[in-house]
Amino acid sequence: MPTQHAAPANIDDIPGWLRPTDQRLINWLLSYQENQGVQGDLCELGAYLGKSAVLIGAHVRPVEMFTVCDLFDSPAPNEANAAEMLRSYATLTRSTFERNYLAFHDRLPAIVEGATSTIGEHVAPGSCRFVHVDASHHFGHVSVDVVSARAMLQPDGVVVFDDYRAAHTPGVAAAVWFAIHGEGLCPMWISPNKMYATWGDPTALRKALVEWLTDQPDSAWSDHDVAGHRIVQIADWPKHPPAPQPPPSAAPPAPPPRRPKHPIIVDLLPPAVTRALRAARRRREARR
Ligand SMILES: C[S@@+](CC[C@H](N)C(=O)[O-])C[C@H]1O[C@@H](n2cnc3c(N)ncnc32)[C@H](O)[C@@H]1O
Numbered sequence: 001m002p003t004q005h006a007a008p009a010n011i012d013d014i015p016g017w018l019r020p021t022d023q024r025l026i027n028w029l030l031s032y033q034e035n036q037g038v039q040g041d042l043c044e045l046g047a048y049l050g051k052s053a054v055l056i057g058a059h060v061r062p063v064e065m066f067t068v069c070d071l072f073d074s075p076a077p078n079e080a081n082a083a084e085m086l087r088s089y090a091t092l093t094r095s096t097f098e099r100n101y102l103a104f105h106d107r108l109p110a111i112v113e114g115a116t117s118t119i120g121e122h123v124a125p126g127s128c129r130f131v132h133v134d135a136s137h138h139f140g141h142v143s144v145d146v147v148s149a150r151a152m153l154q155p156d157g158v159v160v161f162d163d164y165r166a167a168h169t170p171g172v173a174a175a176v177w178f179a180i181h182g183e184g185l186c187p188m189w190i191s192p193n194k195m196y197a198t199w200g201d202p203t204a205l206r207k208a209l210v211e212w213l214t215d216q217p218d219s220a221w222s223d224h225d226v227a228g229h230r231i232v233q234i235a236d237w238p239k240h241p242p243a244p245q246p247p248p249s250a251a252p253p254a255p256p257p258r259r260p261k262h263p264i265i266v267d268l269l270p271p272a273v274t275r276a277l278r279a280a281r282r283r284r285e286a287r288r
Contacts, residue, residue, distance in 0.1 A: 007103040014100050016051025017134075017162065021191045021236045023055055026132075029158060029196065030059035032208055033129050040129030040154050041065040045116040045145050046162070048092060050100040052132060057105050065127075066109035069119050070135070072097065077115045081136050117144050120151060128152040134162035139171035146179045156200030159185075164195040180229070189232040206232060 008014045011023075018026075030042075042060060047053045047068040060066040072094035076082040085092075094113060101108055112122045116135045131149040136142065142161075149159045163169040164176045176195060179185040186202045187195055189209055198205070210232060213219045220235040 008100055009103070011051055011054050011104070014051040014054065015049050017048075017193070018052040018055065019191075019193055019236070021234065022160075022194050024237060025189075025191060025194070025196070025234070026052075026055060026160065027059075028209070028212055029205075030056070030130060032205070032212075033158075034059065034061070038129050038156075039063065040157060041067065041123065041127045041152075042130045043119070043123050043128050043152055044068045044132040044134065045119060045148070046070060046133070046135030047097060048089060048134075050097045052134065053097070053109065054101055054104045056130070056132065057101065057109060060109070064129075067112060067119075067123050068109050069112040069114070069116050069122070070094075070097070071115065072111075072113045074113050077117065077141075080138055081115075081141065084136060084138070116141065116148065119148050123152045125151050126154055129154055129157050131157065131159045132162070133159060137163060137169040137172050139174050142172050142175035143178070146175055146183070146185070150179075150183070150185075150199055153199065156198060156205075158188075158196060158198050158205070161195045161197065162193060164190070166193075181227070187226070187229050187231050189234060191234050192236050202230075206230065 011018075033040075039061070041064050042056055043066070044053055044056060047070040053066075053068050057066055070092075071081075071085065072092060076085050094111070098108055098111075110122070112119060131152055133142070133145045133149055135145060153159060161172065161176050163172045165173055176185070176197075180187055180197075184199055185197050186199070187197045188202045188206045189196050210221075213221050213232070213234065216237075218237055222233050224231045224233055
């Protein structure tokens with residue numbers, strides 16, 4: 001019998017690869033779009049156990065659709081992909097994804113169980129404001145994902161590529177830079193793990209990002225001119241934002257308040273996730 005694990009109480013409990021820096025950047029990006037009145041669907045290629053899907057799902061408004069695509073329990077389309085699945089995602093099941101997602105949200109996203117190459121059959125062209133590409137790392141698959149992302153996105157929609165520069169994922173780097181050189185993709189900013197790009201005009205969004213970064217006391221970033229593109233490179237943030245400093249002449253500081261067990265989630269996630277997280281924790285404590 002498979003082991004029954006407790007439902008996650010916050011997204012730090014969900015295994016996955018979404019680091020705090022990108023949690024913060026994706027939250028900023030989706031909130032910025034919302035504040036600008038941008039409306040559109042959201043799509044994730046490669047969901048695994050739901051860590052990034054739970055975060056993205058907190059930004060889906062009632063008129064918007066969120067679709068995730070993953071092989072989950074289905075066979076991979078070729079041997080190289082099957083080997084990747086066995087090596088890295090052997091314990092993945094769709095039911096665990098669903099249980100993790102429902103610990104934070106009332107409804108599941110639309111789920112496409114199968115190869116990402118089929119996503120065009122499920123998501124309408126030009127419908128998305130945001131696409132997260134985080135599935136197979138093989139050049140051929142990522143190249144198809146790039147084409148799919150472009151087709152799904154609205155003109156100024158944003159695509160985020162995971163592992164665009166990791167040592168073990170040269171296929172992702174090759175596919176992404178090929179799109180930049182040959183297919184009009186504009187890189188806007190990069191974190192250590194993800195590239196944020198658009199086929200639209202990057203100017204206003206990149207400017208807004210830089211303004212926001214300038215207001216973040218713990219951010220470290222630099223500008224790069226790469227093959228005619230201005231790319232903002234953002235270093236990993238420390239896990240917790242720095243505590244505000246008292247003015248130099250102020251009285252001695254009061255002892256720090258007791259912090260919740262996973263403060264970064266409470267501090268940084270949007271209200272829907274924070275509420276869901278607290279509700280999940282209350283339910284868990286009630287069961288004890
Ligand atoms: C790196 S994980 C995704 C991580 C997730 N986004 C997160 O932040 O936790 C990659 C996922 O892509 C899926 N995958 C790999 N190849 C795929 C393919 N050809 N089509 C659909 N999904 C695929 C795997 O099953 C795995 O769940």
